[in-house]
Ligand code: BF8
């Protein structure tokens with residue numbers, strides 16, 4: 001089992017699954033072996049029905065598809081379609097929020113409100129939307145219109161992309177033709193140019209991929225901004241993580257998926273039906289817990305405990321104590337329904353575009369979302385009553401979590417050290433080497449990697465070398481479950497320079513100790529928050545992003561969304577580590593461009609390294625190269641053992 005996960009609670013539930021013959025994602029991976037070698041290399045194409053076509057990587061068999069497409073063309077086209085799919089997912093989520101904001105402004109979504117007027121005004125000002133004399137709802141209408149206008153093609157460059165980047169980056173992307181005119185337009189252009197008989201030039205295709213990835217960045221940033229406007233900008237919050245947060249005597253309800261539109265209201269609804277739950281015999285009322293990025297959204301804003309993440313999403317059901325899983329969209333395994341059937345857990349789908357056979361579908365409409373949220377919770381109460389008398393096994397595994405580090409929260413915390421110039425302490429400590437650099441850990445868990453291994457191994461290596469760590473998505477979840485979001489972990493893992501800085505900030509903020517060594521910035525769309533921090537640092541230093549000692553890492557990535565984010569991080573000028581080999585090795589041109597050639601164009605590049613120790617060394621090395629480029633003192637990896 002230990003080759004499957006490093007997480008004690010997951011391992012305990014995997015033993016339960018094995019004992020009861022319940023199939024999980026790990027079993028299905030085994031049953032898929034051997035997986036297709038052509039697919040692994042990116043050497044297959046199904047873009048028309050003269051295919052499917054594949055290229056022989058050894059050079060003996062066919063070297064062209066039926067239409068004449070080469071390996072380079074196929075690999076690049078495949079990569080582009082992944083970027084487009086990821087962009088569609090993030091921006092579908094963003095568009096959903098834009099519609100809700102428009103409904104709030106128009107008065108038809110009474111259960112929602114603008115919770116953060118200051119953020120609304122800050123976003124409006126950044127976009128050049130005039131807020132003068134406008135009340136909150138008038139301005140909300142204007143911002144929602146500006147947001148919806150971001151999706152279709154327009155003459156002007158995308159406001160959310162350009163207004164949030166450095167001037168240097170705007171120019172660099174402009175020179176590459178990588179500033180999209182609209183998010184949907186960029187996705188549609190990729191689908192066009194990758195269909196049969198259009199773009200066959202791998203380099204031209206990759207340029208198109210960068211443009212679509214920048215559209216994805218805009219979508220992510222838009223999603224973060226509008227979620228903050230509607231539900232509040234996160235502030236530091238204390239919670240707990242892992243399966244031990246389930247309570248036998250509570251109605252346990254997991255919120256899973258990505259969007260706060262429903263989940264945030266379920267938090268409100270839970271407060272209102274607590275009494276009903278108690279009356280039904282649940283002494284501890286309703287216990288909301290989170291899975292994946294919906295979990296991150298409600299952790300960041302309400303302290304809802306993160307239960308588990310991505311590949312282990314089936315396992316909480318095996319405790320026998322989970323009464324319902326409410327899902328919206330993305331990263332939801334259809335297999336949840338089969339596991340749930342064995343235990344009586346209600347799986348409730350809520351979005352018209354994301355149904356699962358066998359689940360209960362209750363389509364949520366923003367006009368009556370609060371009432372519908374209560375209705376769903378009542379289904380969970382019924383499930384709770386039905387499980388009485390059946391045994392539960394809740395692993396006694398949970399960790400303390402401090403999360404809620406939005407950009408605004410980080411700046412406010414730094415402001416306690418230097419109110420006039422909040423970024424100064426961070427910058428000074430990077431310059432003097434107390435902080436060697438910053439790594440943003442992002443992305444998913446991948447069942448091909450022992451769960452959490454790459455995140456934990458790399459983080460430990462980087463922290464002791466004084467690298468400040470930020471985290472989002474399921475990566476942040478891995479850190480949560482292994483105690484890295486607990487301030488106590490700073491004492492255990494941080495090198496002396498980093499420890500001094502985190503302690504100074506913590507104490508200035510009235511904590512009796514340091515900040516946690518990994519700052520949880522939110523869900524995957526909230527990678528945009530990390531960009532905001534990097535842009536602020538770059539502007540203060542007077543350099544572009546491609547010179548900062550900042551690296552991104554997705555050491556266990558899985559999804560197409562992660563591919564888009566990785567690509568926009570490279571477009572932004574960052575080195576980006578991938579701990580799982582992407583399906584591009586069938587084309588030397590594509591692989592070399594991604595890992596080296598792009599450096600000349602954007603300053604960013606991919607580092608592909610599956611061994612976490614080697615990966616930590618290479619990420620650290622990338623930081624040191626950037627330090628040297630800025631004329632800062634450098635330190636070799638081997639200097640700290
Ligand atoms: O958007 S990290 S597995 S849950 S894709 Fe999915 Fe990956 Fe998790 Fe969040 Ni992000």
Ligand code: SF4
Nearest residue numbers: 045048051053065067
């Ligand atoms: Fe084959 Fe070309 Fe059709 Fe792809 S587009 S399936 S390579 S014929």
